[in-house]
Amino acid sequence: MILTVTPNPSLDRTYEVPALARGDVLRATGDRVDPGGKGVNVSRAVAAAGHRTTAVLPLGGAPGTLLAELLVAQGVDVTAVSISGQTRSNISLIEPDGTLTKVNAPGPELTPTESALLLDTVRGCSGGAEWIACCGSLPRGLEPQWYADLVARAREGGARVALDTSGPALLAALPARPDVVKPNACELAAAAGRPLATLGDVLDAAQELRSRGAGAVLASLGADGQLLVEGEGIHYGTARVPADRLRSNVGAGDAALAGFLAAGGAGPAALASALAHGAAAVRLPGSVMPSPADLDPDAVRTTQDPPLDLPLSEPATP
Template sequence: MAIATLTLNPALDVTTCTEKVRPGHKLRCSTPRFDPGGGGINVARVVTHLGGAATAVFPSGGPAGATIVQLLEAQKIPILPVPIAGATRESFTVDEGRPGDQYRFVLPGPELGKEELAALLDALFAVPDVTHVVVSGSLPPGCDPAILKQIGARCRDAGVKLVIDTSGPALAAAQGAGAWLVKPSLREVADLLGREIESADDEMAAARELRDRGFAEVVVVSLAERGALLVGEGQELRVPAIEVDAKGTVGAGDSMVAAITLAASQGKGIEDALRYGIAAGAATLMTPATELARKEDVERLYAGTRS
């Protein structure tokens, strides 16, 4: 049993801290922290931290791409980097004061050629013994969102369950892709449906509509500090958030997806998988900067949801 993740637009996450962000001034910053970033990469990191088997497939180019490869190898994350002509992007996060506001600067990333995209998909489906494929994160500039349907078709042919976690046009393209699970945020659902979602009944109805329209067999909607809701075959439920002392938000959604997918691959029921996912998201909130969930925190928080 294994999980393969695809990150089409990875980033080298650079995090630092300064006392105060002011325009027109030189801002003296702390020593930067470097982390491999991008939705699928984060999912693979968390799955591995939790004791599962996950391989991260991603394009890699330039110094940032090489650094991501080195960092993942140091963390003993199984990877299949695909060389590209362009340079992998960087994302830059500045924490103001301790504690204080957080400023996140996200660059667009390189365009990928047809041959590079084809090589990425071939690498993804070359991972052995895969039961679940997770496509997570933004698309690179110029990438046709219809690539999700290509991935969905190959998953069907391979008998593999597809998990999609993306936004905007890419999320819209998930309709009819044959996904097992999608995990949009409530804001992403509202944008997709073109209407405000104002009540608990509206939230559940919106998730139900996504499922009925063929976005996935299981729709999980993240409600941020209120937890998450789920609509599946004959099942609708809400699970509240776990209150923790939050130190950062980067990677919380990716951690939720990782834990849900891992739990499902291990045969847990979908409600237990969702509770495990919420525990992983909360555990990531407890870590600073771009650190991700620690297994001991996830297991402790998950145990608390079942007491």
């Protein structure tokens, strides 16, 4: 069972538009509403793969009620922490070439009582969990140290912890020794405090995060693939996705993390699973999570000898 924690979940409203023109009236060619938030998407992908998952969420208002209903319909067990604020709604605009424009709401402000209750709820639900995935931004009212407290409590209970966040929250949590962290290239550059132009730069920055407490680093590099740096070695991989098959990259990184954890959370097989899940997600509309039928393992290539001089197609800056 994989438990996920999303401190700032959302309803994700996605609209497919012919083109994005500032100041125009845009007429959508397609639309959908999905449960949103990084940990929410991880649970959705885990459930789609046929595994048990529980999502721990602070929920409030009608959007929170709808979010829980949508998750239950997708086979996700929901443990809700009731909050006085209203769950946020995010907007995504997708153009035909896959270009994504997002508007993310800040979300509600959690009170100290709600913050403490969320921590206690995670601890109470964690029995029997193989992994606890702590994902996404922190809402107003939660200090960067909150994830560090959550990681420490989870590790005390014997669970393995995956952390997917950024900025001060990521740096504050590293001394608590999460088993794996999953930054994208820009988040990794921000954590390292310098630009990353090559795969070798990514490796150096990932090793720095490990020296600061992370057990392993799964770096998501978009079209350039993924790099897994762990105590047992270094693994790099890519997944082929034809340009005409791209639909949406919303939640692709979350699908990759779900694939990684569901395949054991370590080693080349888990990396291959992450790549297959991420590649499948970008071929689906909105933030739809892939099922096993959507995966194409033959499109995945992994190696233990990564081309460190490979330039990133989009150099990452802090």
